[in-house]
Amino acid sequence: MKISVRNSAPRRATGELMGVALLALLILIVLPLGLDGFRLNMVGKYLTYAFVALGLVLCWGSAGILSLGQGIFFGLGGYCMAMFLKLEASSPEATKIQSTPGIPDFMDWNQLTELPWFWEPFHSLPFTLLAVVAVPSLLAFIVGLAMFKRRVGGVYFAIITQAFAAILTILIVGQQGYTGGINGITDLRTLNGWDIRTDGAKQVLYFVNAALLIGAVLLCLFVRHSKLGRILVALRDKEDRVRFSGYDVANFKIFVFCFAAALSAVGGAMFTLQVGFMSPSFVGIVPSIEMVIYCAVGGRLSLLGAVYGTLLVNWAKTLLSESFPELWLFAMGALFIGVVMVFPNGLAGLYQQYVAPRLARLFPRAVPRVGEVIPPPTAAE
């Protein structure tokens, strides 16, 4: 009866690493070989959302903290990157027809005559790269501190994150002169002199993005397999027991919320680089909820599942919108209902239930596992 404690963990880890290797094979080799430049760039865009989905797996799947405002962090990361690119595209020579040359075009249109102070540091690339991660993490830290230390959780937390997403969108749209308003920050050209609009650059950016995503998956795996990962699951289940086992529960929630925010922000920055603009339409409530759906469809308990879910939903969205644009929202709604009612653990849950046992029979020695599925106590929160 007694199973050795020492052996099962490494075997599980090997299975998961094989799953990561398969994903790497798919996004680093198979897709680039099989798709033309335009489609590959689109996949690259989808993969930036996968960063958000990964963060949600830890935050929502593991720890049970549903955030309906991940677009905030995706957007902030994207905006930080866009500010740097916009400043580079707004050199005095390039903007000499403006009444104030040297500032971004939308500022000129809004009668601004000098660069706002908070734009100044974004002349520096190192600062920008730091800010991409630091600004969203800091905001997540402040929100987390305010909420979790007061023991706000569950539905209330979800609603508050949604409110923040709405507030940020309104702020960005309203402060047109400082943010580019509803159009966002557009007409981005070069990164340190390197033209990001060319096909070659887009290809390079795709690979950078894909490699970062694999790195992010590995980082998430590390967090999940640490004791911290198990504490997150424990506090999803019995928060009081964790608290009365000597842990300051709020700190763990703040950590995972910040971690998810930082991941989303990296995705946002890569989005800006690959798509060439950033706008409030990626910040608000609707995109934030869509991001939750990517994660739910893939399986909120599985890191790899979330990546595949993001790819599939976006691919379906593109296909449907190309042929029947008006159908997409209905399909999205149906998908969400389907996930909640029929397969609460998403694609990864279906894989675990139907595919993995068969594979195990075919190849008894090694089976790649799409993450580990731990059914939470309740199907939907």
Place this chain on the structure above:
Amino acid sequence: MASETDFLLAVEGLTVSFDGFKAVNDLSFYVDQNEIHVIIGPNGAGKTTVLDLICGRTKATGGSIRFRNQELTAMKEHQIVKAGVGRKFQTPSIYDDLTVFENLEISYPRGRTVFGALAFKRDAAVRDRVEEIAETIFLSDHLEQRAEYLSHGQKQWLEIGMLLIQDPELLMLDEPVAGMSVNERKKTAELLNKIIRNRSVLVIEHDMKFVEDIAHRVTVLHQGKILSEGSMERVKADPKVVEVYLGH
């Protein structure tokens, strides 16, 4: 305020009121080193509230709770745990989605900060201690099993084990044998007798037979106040206790 005492736990003038209703009213009692102190009383007497107050789950309206002369009412829950007070909940409170091993490991008192938990290594010291505790709580053969699939009694033992691994000086148990079979109850009594060495235990229990078996001292609560206190024989003979509690 209160003076220095030799008692491990000194509760003095403890009061808590919920919207004017005094669930615990000017309560004072003491727990000695290595004492098994049992609190009994009818439903709604405030027994569980007393444990909630000691472990910091509920904030007191007035009075003091001192543990080794440290004031607990001003401390946060996790600080109270670190000071050496462990608490078991009434319904088994374990992590269903984790294995028995992982349940015990989380309770192991190391790496309790965020970055400590990230850097935590499952080394020989942890494994040995977990296996040792698992043996004490009769769960050696279930270490790799998900806690969800344990029986009710086993879950209760697991939670007791999760407290034991922290080696608290004061162990608080809320109805540890409720809902257990006769056999499990006997084993639990055996378990408690084994683990009380070198620590004090504060127990809430309804099962009189069980109380007689383990109690050094009994406090009877009624409507948030002490009705009677002393040895089991004394309490049992007290007419007030018979009237409100033991009589029916």
